[in-house]
Amino acid sequence: MPLGSLDRTPPPFFRQGPSALTRLVFFASVAVFLMAADTRLGLGQPVRAIVAMALHPIEVVLLAPVRGAGTAGDYFGGIAQARMDVEAARAEARRQAERALPVEQLLHENAQLRGLLDLRERLALRSHAAEVLYEASDPYSRKVVIDKGEQAGLLQGSPVVDARGVLGQVTRLYALTAEVTLLVDRDAAIPVLNRRTQQRNVAYGAPASDGMELRFVAANADVRDGDELLTSGLDGVYPPSLPVARVISLERRTQNDFARIGLQPLAGADGVRHVLVIDPIGTQMPARPDVAASAASAATGRVNPRRPPSTPGVRP
Template identity: 55%
Template sequence: MPLGTLDRRPPPFFHQGPSALTRLAVFSAVALFLMAADTRFAVTRPLRAGLAMLLLPVERVLEVPVQLTHSGGEYVGGLHQAQADLAKAQLALTTQSAKAARVDTLLAENTRLRALVDLKPALAVKSQAAEVLYEASDPFSRKIFIDRGASQGVVPGAPVIDEAGVLGQVTRVYPLSSEVTLLIDKEAAIPVLNTRTHQRSAAFGADGAALELRFMAGNADVHVGDLLQTSGVDGIYPPGLDVAKVVKVDPRADSSFARIALVPTASADGVRHVLVLEPMAMQLPARPAPEPEPTPKGQKAIKGTKK
């Protein structure tokens, strides 16, 4: 082979080209230029949009297993919850059916007993719905104001209840609103009946949001959990309305009376709508007029004197 035809260039392994520092400077300058151009002129925005459009099907395909796993877990959990709710609803329905059967039996028995002793049926209580406007600003009393007054037929002494029981009593009536004193007010009192023992007593407002049963003997038959309802003997509250439950019985040794704490069944906190009842005294028949005293024999009634 002639010597002039030999390739005297170094092999590619020794051919390095530009130095690493030079390449770093060039690529850094290009990167800075592209960032500035993209920020200023949004050069790469179409490129990013195109890549996002191309990669969207791939992302959707990759999300399918995750969505299937998540949906499967939710389906299984919802199925178990639905089965538990169904069992609970069936149990509640069975309980309500039993209660309804007992109520029907008691109503029939009550009707027979009333017919037997010729008692009058219970009085129908007139009522009207009202909305709570605001609570009184007096920190030493518990009162609320409702949007029904004398114009709507509200009278002083009218009971105020909600779905849980007795809230209080109307103590002041204005033309378009009324003031209701709650049972937990320290000046409030209500006659009650223990549904377990049928013993009558009086519940009074106490400090805070509680009631207390006063003037009960230390050995009175009152237990924690007893339900107290209106007795209906005061001529104001209709009988059978829930008032409070006994939460504490303290037979004090230093007094002949026990200290009995109650919690009201109806709470005024958060209540928006109430029911105003007509006092029972307005539906009872009027009292008969007293008969004149008979005149003794041998005497004539003196009608007047003659001049």
């Protein structure tokens, strides 16, 4: 090195290479390239699979205490819950036994009273399960068609019910299908009984309001909003005590002798898929005495003594 000159370059041992900014730009570019290549070409998937396979035993070992603690907690919690369920079941069994004793006693007393009064046992209703196919296209009536008909044993006038109550009545029979007139139809009518007051009446369809109404009820009659109406069972068609409708509106007009009572049917046709068709109870009851006597007279060739023979050409 000549005298009078100053060399400011560091010795080769202390040289630092590229600058920090250059290294940042280079490695950032490499990272962006690898991310783009992994997204487009999936180059990193084999690497991740190998790393995950290598780390899986370590994960299992590290998670074993946590899983063991959770399993032990579930085990002891299940034992405690099972004990609580056993105690609850025993308490419910005791309550059911306490309720069953009076019921058995009442059934025994009921059987004794029926035997004493010589009453007939309650009718065993015959029923048929059916499915609603479609609603009739007549805009002036409310009817649906079901997939059971005369070949399935259905009878004309059979009541149709669903899980909520009376839906309607079979009004037309075909070989494989049947037409059911809903309670909200304008031509529908059903005898009802007020559950609270035990008063009988007839409910009619009101298609204008998509509901029903009670007609010819005195303005001062004991009827309240929310009263539930059941079938009375006196028409020989509907079994007794089936839910029909509920009172939703009551208007007592001073200028009229009758009240205007609106009803909401408990069974709606919208959304109903499966129904139950019940044979009319009149088909399971014994024949009336005059009908039975007429049938016996016709069978034996005798004339009914209650009715004199008619003379030809003269109306009896």
